[in-house]
Structure formats: C-alpha cells, structure tokens
Amino acid sequence: MSKDLSYSAINARKNEIMQSAMGIDYSKFELPGIGFDYEQMMREAAYSMEEMERIQREHAVGNTPLIELRNLTKLAQKYAPEGKGARIFMKDEACNASGSFKARRASISVYEAKKKGYKGVICATSGNYGAAVAAQAAMYGLNCIVVQECYDSRKVGQPEILEKQRICEAYGAEVVQLTVGPELFTTLLKLLEETGYFNASLYTPFGIAGVETLGYELAMQCRSTVGRDPDLVLVTNAGGGNVTGTARGMRKAKCNAKVAGVSIDLAGLHMASDHDFNKKSFTTGHTGFGMPFMSWPDRCDCPRNAARMLRHMDVFYSVKQGETFYITEALASLEGYERGPAGNTSLTAAFALAQQLNQDQVVVVQETEYTGAGKHPMAQLSFARENGVEVLFGHPDDDVPGKKIILPECPSMIKARPHDLNMTRRSYIKNCVKNYKMTEATLDDIQFIMEDSKASYEFVSEELQKHGVKIP
C-alpha cells in the first residue's frame, strides 16, 4: 500500500523520516528531564579539527585571507574619541568555493552524506547555504535538491533569493521554489522520504562543526599577522550556526576574545507574512531569524539544534538596513572589496564598536559573501522602492522596517545597538517551561538551562519559580 502523502500524514512521520535522513540517533544524547548532552553530541557526531581542515582543504574551502581594512579603520578613527578606533580586520570568506562561509558547513555535511552512502543531499534554505551544498555535492558527484521560500503570492521573487536559485542551478542542483510559509518544512520531509537523500540541515553537528575551522583560523591568523589575539570578534547572526561554530573554534585555539552576534533589525515584519515577505531588504542575518532561534533553538529541522547562541555568545547587537547598505558601499569604494550586502551586517557593527576600543586593539569581522545581480545594494534598494518602501538619507534611528530605509547622512550616525541578553534568557527559560510543560525542575534540568543560556543558578531558579516551577 502506498504511503499517505497528505501534509498531516507526512508531518506525523517526521521523526522516522529525519532519523533515516541524517543517520544520527539523537535519543542517545538525551538526559533525564529536559536536557541533552550537547558536548557529547558534538564530540560523537562531528569530526576533529584536523579532519575538518583536511576535508575542507580538499574541497576548496577554508584558509581564507584575513585582511586589514585600513581606510575603514581610518574612517572610524575620525569619529572616535582621542586614542580610540581599533584596527578592523575581515576574513574574506567570499573566497570559499560557492562564495560564502556556508561552504564550511556544507563541506562537512556533504562529506558525511557521501561517507554514509547517500545518493544525494537536500537542504531547505533560501540563502548562501543552498549554493554551498550544491557546490560541494557537485564535487562529490551527489545529487542535490534545494528547497527555497522564494516568492510572494504574486510570484514576485526577492532578488537575493532569485540569485540563489540561479547559482544552485549553475552547480547542477534541482531547485524547488515555494511561496511564503513555514509549510516548507513539510515539503522538505516529503522530498527526503521520496528520495532517501541525506538531510544536509544547517543545524546538525556537522553543519555547525564545519564553522569551527573559521574561528580557529581567525585566531591563528590574527596571532601571526598582528601578533596578538583579537579583542572582539563580530559574527553576522541568523539561525546561530555562525556564532556557535566560530566561538567553539576560537575556544579550541584557546582564544578568549569576546564573541558578538550581530543582526539586521527587522522588528515588526512577520517572517511568514505574504505581505511582509518582499518588504525586507535582507533575507538573512536579521532579527526575524535571530530572535526566535536565540530564545528557542530547537525550532529547526533537527530533533536537537547544534546551533545554540545563548550558550556561545557574549554580546548581541542590532544594526539597521540603511547602515549596512552604507557600509557595503564603504567597503567597495574605500577598500576595493565589493562584497555582501547581508554578510556585511557584522562589519557595520564593527565600524561602530571599533570607535569604543583603543587604537592598538583588534576587531575581527569573520565573514564576507559574494555579490552580484540580485544580491547587491542597488538591486535590493530599487526592489524596496518598487515595493513601496521609502529610501532616503537621514538618521538611521528613524528606520522603520518595511516602510523606510534610512541611509545615514554621515557615517558618524552608524551605531551598534546592544540587546539585553538577560531578556532573551528569560524568554528561553519561559519556552523551556512551556514546551516541556515543566511543573518541577531537577538539579540536572537547572544545570542544563544554566549551560544552555550562560546564566547563573540564581537567575535560572528565580525565573523558573516565576513560572510556577518547583525547584529542589
């Protein structure tokens, strides 16, 4: 008898589909209560630094240059107090095969798929990760399907995503394009079941561990070129994989620099809204992914998400769309690097934060991404105008996502706006209580929450009690 292919029936088979599409038995990492052994999962399911470096070196990934942005540093120093204005460095991740740091994640995932004997790989992404998986699959001779959320109900596609469709097809992938909606996940499940391919999810231990080489490399390169560790490493943040992998890699290099996540502020735009879909000018690196994933990482297409921001991030900032377009233009016209724009989110914050640090200190921006038709400030800004978004010069604080993009009148107006991570920790704990229907907590539960959110015992127990959870 053939299987029931209705959406509800497919969703009901989620666990068995995922188990066979990833070859990881997540249940063995589960602890009694609400927690799981994250470090054991990362140790057992992923690879060592040496193995990953080898895999990546053989597949045109990694060892990207660390470039000093002298003119941008000079610009920051013009607006900084006397003696301030740290040196800004940037890892040119656009040099990876497929043009972004996502190649690091894809290289380990696709290697794993090949090793386990899968005939193909599938990923659900509208971003650079699709291109990365398609390129790596091409190298291994594996089939690749990329599932994209691409169009609104008028079949108007976001230019950045249309470009990702083109590049995935250039690498030989089949691209399945959908209109807006979270049911994309069910389409992914259906395709995994139909093909028996590997789920090259962004959130497996492989997908995250692949980024560890980036954190490791930047620490080593900084030591060899500048003679010291960075003081601050800035990471563009969406689902949290970039922050998680980078921080873990830095830790393995014994580098204790502060790790900052940075997202574009898209507050007020609903990510699953047909109307809002084409009102945003950044399709990744924004708060629409960053905030929900920070306060509940296990909302992804894996039973346990290996990307865990609160566990790894020290500080979090947001920047505005107009500020990031401005800095993208600055990178091109002052430094000779046409990159981004979405990958320049953390560079925007770096420009502002360098002004608070001393001139002998070092700020590292750990990524760039390729640019081109569709994926360019000009394409994005003119698309914004076509969709009724005003684009004008002014003060970036007046930016209203979906309504107004404000290009700063002067670079001195560019800011990194700190976010109170304790607020996010509170939301995370609230989600633990709600999603696990907690009425009482064991010491193990509390320990897990403390580790997963970098919070103290007092903080966690107080929050749990506020939600009526009994503590030992």
Place this chain on the structure above:
Amino acid sequence: MKQVKKGDWVQISNTILKAGDRAPQVPEDTQACDLKMWVKGFIQEDAKIGDNVEIKTAIGRMVKGQLCEVNPKYTHTYGDFVPELVQIQRQLREIIFGGESSV
C-alpha cells in the same frame, strides 16, 4: 498557443495547499493564499502552456504539474540605478582622501 516539444527545458507549478488548508501558525494574510511550488526540468511530452505535464528534473526526479514557461530565464538584475549610492561613495572618498583626489 505556443507548442512545447518533448525534451524542452521548462518550468511547472503546483498548488501544494489551498488557501484555508494552510498551517495553523500561518498569519492571516498568508492563510488567504495558496501554497504554490515551482520546479524545472525536461518535459516528457509535447504540450501547450497551461497543460498538465510531467517533467524530469536536473537530478532525474519525475514531477507532474502545470506547464508555465519554456526555457525560463533568470530575471534578476542590479535593478534601477540608485543615485544615493554614488552620493555615499563621493562622501566617503571626500572624507578619507579629501580635495582633488576625490574628483
């Protein structure tokens, strides 16, 4: 109506979920829209635009749907010119390099 030949590279579309059958967490405006899908491949029979056809995708998967385009082209560009970007460039070069070198 344009005749499409067996073996041509085409795009087809499908309605996966009708408006009203969308996932409960979907916001109201999206609830009012069908969930649609597009995929490309080689058409398996002669047909006309709008016909229900079968295709073989880039990786060899067989998919049925409504024929919407032949040799679908990439339509994304650098968009209309955005003069503000030139202004930013000139401002930055003036600040950093100043004077005549910025002209």
